[in-house]
Structure formats: C-alpha cells, structure tokens
Amino acid sequence: MDNVKVKAAFISVLLFLVFIGVWYIATIPKESSSLSGASAEYAALMGKGAEKSGGFPPPADVGKAFVKYLADPFYDRGPNDKGIAIQLGYSLARVGLGFFLAVLTALPLGFAIGMSPLLTRALDPFIQVLKPISPLAWMPLALYTLKDSSVSGIFVIFICSVWPMLINTAFGVASVRRDWLNVARTLEVSPLRKAFLVILPAAAPTILTGMRISMGIAWLVIVAAEMLVGGTGIGYFVWNEWNNLALPNVIFAITMIGVVGMLLDTIFGRLQKLVTYRE
Amino acid sequence: MKHSFLSIEGLGKTFPAEDGSLNPPVFEDIHFKIEKGEFACIIGHSGCGKTTILNVMAGLEEATAGYVFMDSREIKGPSLDRGVVFQSHALMPWMSVLGNVAFAVRSKWPDWGKKQVEEHGAKYLEMVGLGDALHKKPAELSGGMKQRVGIARAFAIEPKMLLLDEPFGALDALTRGTIQDELLKIVQATHQTVFMITHDVDEAILLSDKIILMSNGPYARIAEIVDVTMPRDRTRAAMHHDPQYYRIRNHLVDFLVHRSKTYSGEAASADHDPRNPPVVQPGLEESPQRAAA
Numbered sequence: 379m380d381n382v383k384v385k386a387a388f389i390s391v392l393l394f395l396v397f398i399g400v401w402y403i404a405t406i407p408k409e410s411s412s413l414s415g416a417s418a419e420y421a422a423l424m425g426k427g428a429e430k431s432g433g434f435p436p437p438a439d440v441g442k443a444f445v446k447y448l449a450d451p452f453y454d455r456g457p458n459d460k461g462i463a464i465q466l467g468y469s470l471a472r473v474g475l476g477f478f479l480a481v482l483t484a485l486p487l488g489f490a491i492g493m494s495p496l497l498t499r500a501l502d503p504f505i506q507v508l509k510p511i512s513p514l515a516w517m518p519l520a521l522y523t524l525k526d527s528s529v530s531g532i533f534v535i536f537i538c539s540v541w542p543m544l545i546n547t548a549f550g551v552a553s554v555r556r557d558w559l560n561v562a563r564t565l566e567v568s569p570l571r572k573a574f575l576v577i578l579p580a581a582a583p584t585i586l587t588g589m590r591i592s593m594g595i596a597w598l599v600i601v602a603a604e605m606l607v608g609g610t611g612i613g614y615f616v617w618n619e620w621n622n623l624a625l626p627n628v629i630f631a632i633t634m635i636g637v638v639g640m641l642l643d644t645i646f647g648r649l650q651k652l653v654t655y656r657e
Numbered sequence: 658m659k660h661s662f663l664s665i666e667g668l669g670k671t672f673p674a675e676d677g678s679l680n681p682p683v684f685e686d687i688h689f690k691i692e693k694g695e696f697a698c699i700i701g702h703s704g705c706g707k708t709t710i711l712n713v714m715a716g717l718e719e720a721t722a723g724y725v726f727m728d729s730r731e732i733k734g735p736s737l738d739r740g741v742v743f744q745s746h747a748l749m750p751w752m753s754v755l756g757n758v759a760f761a762v763r764s765k766w767p768d769w770g771k772k773q774v775e776e777h778g779a780k781y782l783e784m785v786g787l788g789d790a791l792h793k794k795p796a797e798l799s800g801g802m803k804q805r806v807g808i809a810r811a812f813a814i815e816p817k818m819l820l821l822d823e824p825f826g827a828l829d830a831l832t833r834g835t836i837q838d839e840l841l842k843i844v845q846a847t848h849q850t851v852f853m854i855t856h857d858v859d860e861a862i863l864l865s866d867k868i869i870l871m872s873n874g875p876y877a878r879i880a881e882i883v884d885v886t887m888p889r890d891r892t893r894a895a896m897h898h899d900p901q902y903y904r905i906r907n908h909l910v911d912f913l914v915h916r917s918k919t920y921s922g923e924a925a926s927a928d929h930d931p932r933n934p935p936v937v938q939p940g941l942e943e944s945p946q947r948a949a950a
Contacts, residue, residue, distance in 0.1 A: 555747075557743055557745055557747035558747060558749055560717055560741075560743065560747065561741075561743070561747050561749070561761075563716075563717060563735045564715055564716070564717065564735045564736075564737075564739065564740070564741045565735075565737060565760070565761050565764035565765070565814070566735060566736060566737050566764060567764050571764075575760065576749065579749070579751040579752075580749070580751070582751075653751075655750040655751040655794070655796070656750060656794070656796035657750045657795075657796060
C-alpha cells in the first residue's frame, strides 16, 4: 500500500519534471541571428529584445510570477492591483455566500419534494427546464434587477449550485429505506425528530454528493462570472492580466484556481466520508 | 364471554391490480385471538398474507376488511404498545448499537435523562448477550447479532405485545438455534405476549403456545389452530425426546404439504368455519395420523 503511494508520488514528480522540460524546450527563444535585418531593427525600435517577443512565456517567467505573487499575497494597491489572496478571498466569499443561500433553499425544498410525490411531480417540469440553463445566461437579468455586479455574481452562484443540491436532496429523502421509516412509525416518532434523526442522516451521503457537485460547479462559474462583471475576484484578475498581456500572471492565476478548487473538493470529500455509513 | 387480549375479526386484504381493477383477496375472513402472555406463531406458505396480517397488527398497513382489537381497543396506526422486530433487522447504520436501542427508549419515555435512557437500553442489550458491543456500529456485527439488537430494541420499549416477522429467516441454522434459545428464555421470564411469523416448523413448536395454520392464498384463511400441549419449559436440546413433539411436527408438516391448499375456493370443505377455526391438539393424540379436518 505504502509502496504504491511512494511509487505514485515518484511518477507524479517525474511527469511534472518532464512537463516543465518540454515546456522549457518549446519556449527557448529563437536565435537572434535568424531575424532578418528589418525585423531586428523593428524589434529594436519597439524597445524589445528579440528573445522577449518569443510569445508563450517560458517556465522561468511563470516561476517568477509565482514567487512575486506568493511572496506578498495580501497587498492592496488600488482597484486594479491587489494581492492574490485578496482576489481569491473575494471569489471565495461570493461562492460561499451564494452556496450558503443555495443550501438554505435547496435542503428544505428538497426535503419537501422528497417526502411528497405530489410536489415531486408538480415541480419536476420547472426543475427540468431551469436546471440546464447556463448560470451565466442569468447574468443580464440579474444585473438588471439586482443593479449590483457583486450581488449578481452571488445570485449566479446561487442559481447554479441550487439544482444539484435540490435534486440530490429530494432523491436522497425519497429513497430512505422503508424499514427505517417503519421503525420510526412503530415508535411513534414525531415528524421533526424523524426528519432530523432518521431521514437526514439516512439521506446525508446523497445530500453531500449534491453539495460537492454544486461546489464544483460554483467554483467553475465564479471565474466566468467575475470575468463578465469585473471589479474584484480571481476571475477578474485573469481577465485583467490578459488585457495586460501578462501571460505568466494568467498561468499563475489558472494554477491558483485549480489548487483552490481541489482544496474545496477535498473539504467536501472529507465531509462526505464523515456522514457516509456502512450497512 | 371474556374479551381476549388481542382479537382479529373478519380481516381481509385486497390489493388493486395494475389496471385498476381488484385482484382476488389475498386473505379474507381471518379470525383468531391471542391471550395475554401467550406466544402465537403463524405458519403458512408464501403469499398467504402473513406479513400483511402482522403489518396490520403493527398499524403499518390497513386491511380492506375487518378489525383488530387489542385490550378491547381497535388498532388504528402504529403504537408504542406494540414492538416490532423486522425481518431485515432494520437497524439504523449511522447509530451505534446502543444508539439504536436508545432511540426507541427515548421515543417511549421522552422525559428520561440521557443516563437513564442508556442504562435502560444497555440492560436489554445485555439480556440478548450484547453487553460488550454497545458502542459498535451495526455494520461491525454479524447477522445474528444485528437481529439480537432488533429484538433488544423491541423489548426495550416494554410493549404490551411483540410482533416478529420471520426474525430468524436470514440466519444460519446454528445462529438461529442460539437466538431461539435466548428468545425462549426472555419470553419465559417476562411473560411477553408474542405474535410471530415463521417458516420453520421446529421453531414454531419450540417457542409457541399455539400455532395458527393458514391455508394458501388467494382467499387464504385460518385453517386450524394447533395447541402446543408440550410442557412450557421446553429446550431445544430436549424437545425431540418428548413423544408429543413428533406428533405435532408430523401434523404441521402434513398440513403444509398436503392440506394447506384445501381450505379455499372449490376445494373448501363445507364444515370448515373460518370464524371459528378448529383447535386441535395433535400432541395428545395416541396416533400421529389424523384425518383431514
């Protein structure tokens, strides 16, 4: 078991090094001598060395961006120049708030739908139509009605995370084992006690799966939403650096998005493990 | 006439068919009584509606016809007066063994403190021999131990009546024997009134005071009630030395194999009255062979 772990880690590191190596070789600046006289002159006129116009940044430049941003993640020099931790903080706060509102809505509603076959049927057409709508398609409506870009971002997170949670909660609640409900019935357990002590723990693994999916989607969507509305957040940071043509910073931000997404998923994976029961 | 502790009068159940019309009733005109402190087993082939009868007694299902009275009150809906042991143990896997029993205890006595609830639960778990598994999760237990927890949970609410739906059906023969012995001991000590479904003829003879025989469904009825006349202090080890044992056993097997299909429909004999099914005592008869009723 441990042996496999060590081997896997070794291969991971190896793959990473190969990747960096290939990247390095692919972005080696072309020999200046290959430039024709006119181009070289043009480059000089533009105030750039030939090696800088190579296009895709080499690993070393990206590495520098990593060091620069991670060395001081919390600085704040005006609206367009904030540390990476602050930008991520904005995004996480939006995701957290939108997600929290979605939990507040989806859990009770999912419970009601799961317990009532009537509600399941009545609400099904709405859920089926609303679910596949890209969260960003709501953006114009949200901006118009809410009149605030930050609140609109939170709304978009809310609307995209609500569906997986709602559907999973309803499904989890509806498929609680008949036996357990019968036990609760023969013991004359009150509805509230039944909901919290029988149905909730029984459906918890399914509900948490829904939350995990929702969180994944929310983190995907926040980047796009912030690119649209601008101002703050990691999505805006990516867009801003693209406008600056600072590709090393873009690559750095992309990596951060991935790392934070992974951390979020790990947290929900842990929570899921915590509520999963073995039969 | 004195009212019986539990009496079932004219019970019938019809399930709707897929096309909305009515299927023939699974059982109809079911009448029997159980006295306080009595252990009654019901035997019949699959599909005669035994589990439905038990569920109606538990209040989990509604019959299409007839009534069940307990203590002269009609049974409508589930109640803490009746403890149910489910076929599939039905333990909540996220609670510990003690947690499962405590959940039941707290339902019966909501104003008890945590300590009192746990002591009470532990007492019943010790009774079924699980005193040192209190804090395990059900998944860590064997099938037999899980079923014991189910039994402890049902006993812990000190119900007026215990309903057991084939509680040992999923267990291997050795485990089943051990738990039967334990159940026997507990029931003899507590004089609990019990109604139990079983497929096992030996189990029925070992445990019960009377065995209710059901004919085959549809139109299933109570065919006979067999009085188990052997002395009450039976043990699994010594039971088969009693000459009554084989007479009763032969009678039951003979019923299940030959006679269980002759009580309904065309084959029903005219002198069989389902309202007052014959009570027989095959154990006391000289000859084990007996003509069909």
